[in-house]
Amino acid sequence: MSSALSIKGVVKKFGNHVAVDDISFEVPRGVVYGILGPNGAGKSTTLRMINDIIAPDRGEIKILGDMAPGVVAAQKMGYLPEERGLYPKMKVGEIIEFMGELRGLKRAEAKKRGAAWMERLGLTKWMGNKVQDLSKGMQQKVQFATALLHEPEVLILDEPWSGLDPINAEVLREIVGEIRESGRTVLFSTHQMEQAEKIVDALCIIARGKLVASGTLRELKAASSAAGWIALGFAEGGREKADAVLADAALISDRRESEEDDHDIEVTAPDSQRLLTALIGAGVALRKFEVITPSLHQIFVERVGPEAAVAEREEPAA
C-alpha cells in the first residue's frame, strides 16, 4: 500500500531565511509518526505545507498515494495547528458542526458525531455555551474534537502537548492510540521528547531546516552511539573480581568509566550472555547488569547537538 505521506526534496524559503531545506521522508500508513526538532527547526512550516496553507518552493508532497495538498486532500485530513483558536462567541455545538461541515460532513452527521465526541470528552453539558465561557483545557478538547470529527485518514498535530495539562495529555495519548489501532495515521511535531517517546512508532529529526535522521524508533535507537553498551554496577568489593574477568579480551571489546551514579562502568560485549555467565561464574557481586537503551532525548541531543536542543530560535512569521 502507498504511504500516508510522502515528502520529497521539499524546500521553503522566507526571504533569505531557508526554513525547510531539502527535506524528504515517508510516513507509512497506520503509524504514529513524529517530526522532532528544536523550536524554529522548520516543523510547523513542513506541516503547513502538507496542509496546503503555504506552498513549497521546490519538491513534492503526496498524500495517501497521489493526492497533492489541497481542498480535496483536506477532506481526508485533520489538523490541530500550533496556534489554536476558536470563534470566542460561537456556541460549542455550533463550532463543531461548522468545522465538520468544512471537512465535508453533512450538517446532521457533523452534529451527531460532535455530540458523541463531546460526550466522550465530558463536555456534553457545555454544548450550548459560548466558547469564551470555557476554560482553556476545555477549549483544547473542543479543538481536538474539531480535528477528529470527520475521522481523518491522516491526523496532523502541531505541538499537541503545548499548554496541555497532564490529564488532557493522557486523553490525547489515548485517542492517538485508538487512531493507530483503526489503521489510520497520525503525524505530529514536537520538541518534547518524553511525550513523543510514549507514542511514536517512527520519526524524523529536523534541525535548522535540515533532516538529520529518520527511521523507526527501534532503528534510531539501534543506530545510537549509546546502543550496545552494557551498564555494570557492583556491590561492595565486586569491582576487583570484575576487573579480573574483564581483562579477558574475548569477553569485551571496549570499556569506559561511567558518569552515571547508578552504575560503575560501561562495556560493549560481542556476546552479553557469555559476559554475564562469566561474571557470575567468577562470583562477582553484581548490583546492575543492563543493556543500555538510549532514550529519545539522548538520540535527539546526539543528532542535533546539545546547543540545538536548547536553542530557542524564533519560528519565522508565516
Next chain:
Amino acid sequence: MSMRNTWVIARRELLERVKSKWFVAITLLGPIFMVALVVVPAIISAKSTSGARMDIVDQTGVLGEPLAKKLHDDYDWIVNVVPKDTPDQTELDKIRDDKINGFLTIPAGAVVFSNVLYRGDNAASQYVGAYLQKAMTEVVFDARADLVKLTREQRAAMLGDVNVVPMHTTGEAEGSSGLGSFLIAYILAFILYMVITLYGVNVMRSVVQEKTSRVMEFLVAVVKPQSLMSGKILGVGGAALIQLTVWLGIGAITLAYRTEILGAFGIDSGQSPLPPLDFFAVTITLVYFILGYFFYSAMYAAVGAMVSSEQDTQQVQMPVTMLLVIGVMCFQLIASSPRGGAASVMTMVPFWSPMLMPMRFVLGGATLGDVALSLGILLVSTILVVRAAAKIYRVGVLLYGKRPSVRELVRWLRY
C-alpha cells in the same frame, strides 16, 4: 467543494450577525428613525413655537397691538406690548429670568422703513424668524395701506399672496417638490454610505478577529483563503442586504402613505410634498449597494488581512475610509446640479458611483444609459478589486507582526 465551503462560511457569517440582538434592534429601529425624519420636522414646525412668550417694545404706537393680536391668533403666542420707553436691560433681565422668550423692538420709522430687531432665546429657530417676518409684514402693510388711504378692496388687490412653488422635474417624470426630492436622494445616498461603511468595516474587523483569535489557523487548512474571503463577504453582505431591504421597504411604504402617517400625528402634510420612492429607484439602489459593498468590503478585507491587531486597523483603513468620505462630500454637488459635468464624472468613478448614482438618478439627472455605463464600470472595477484583494488576503492572513510595506504589497499582487 470549495464552492460548498464558501457557502458554509457565508452561512456562519450571516447567522452570527442576523442572530445578534444588535442586528435585530438596528434593523427594526432604523425605519422608526426614518419615519421620525419625516414626521419630526413637521411636528416641530407645527408645535415648537406655540406658547412662545414675547414682549413688544413699540415706538410707532400703531404696529404693536395688531402684531400682538396676529401672533396670538395665528400661532398661539403669548404677546405683551410693553411701554415704549422700557429699557433694553429690563427686557434682557426678563429673558434671563425666563419670564419671556424674547422681545421685539419696533423703531419709530418702522412703517416706512421696516427694520425691527428680535432678541430672544428662541431666535435661532427658523420658524420664529419666519412667523415674525410674516406677521410683521402684514401689519406693516396694513399700516402703509392706511397711510396712503387705500380702500379695503384696493388693499386686498395689492397685497394678495405671491407664491413661487419649486417643482423638481427634468422634463420627463411628474414634478415633485424640490426640497422633497433632495431629501429622498440625500437619505438614499446617506444610507448607502452608512451601510457600505458599516458592513465593510465589519468585514475588516471580523478578518482581524480571526487572525487575533488564531481561528484562521484552523480555517486556512480546510478552506482556500479565496473561498474564506468570498464566504465572509457574502455572509456579511447578506446581513447588510436584509437590513437595507427592510429599511428601503419600510421607507417606500412610509413615503407612499405619508399623508396618513402624518395625519395620525395630526399634521397636514400639504406643505412638504415628498416624491414617492418607486420600485425602480429602490432596485437601482439595491444593485448599487451590492456592487459598492463588494467593491469596498473586498478592500476592507485586504486591510484586515494586512494587520495583526484591531489598533493597527485605524491607520491602514484610512485611505479606504477617505475614499468613502470624499463621496459624502460630493452629495451637495450632485444635488445642486444632477445633470452637470461634475455629477456626470463622479457618478462614473467606481469609488463614488455606488453612493452618488442612485442620488443622481432619483434627482432625474441620469438617463438609463448613464446608469448602465456606470454600473458596467463599477462591475468591472469590482471584479478587479476583488481579485487584487484576494491576492493580498491570501498572503496577509498568514502573517502576524510586522505590517507589509507598499513594495511587499505590490509583490503579493504579482504572485
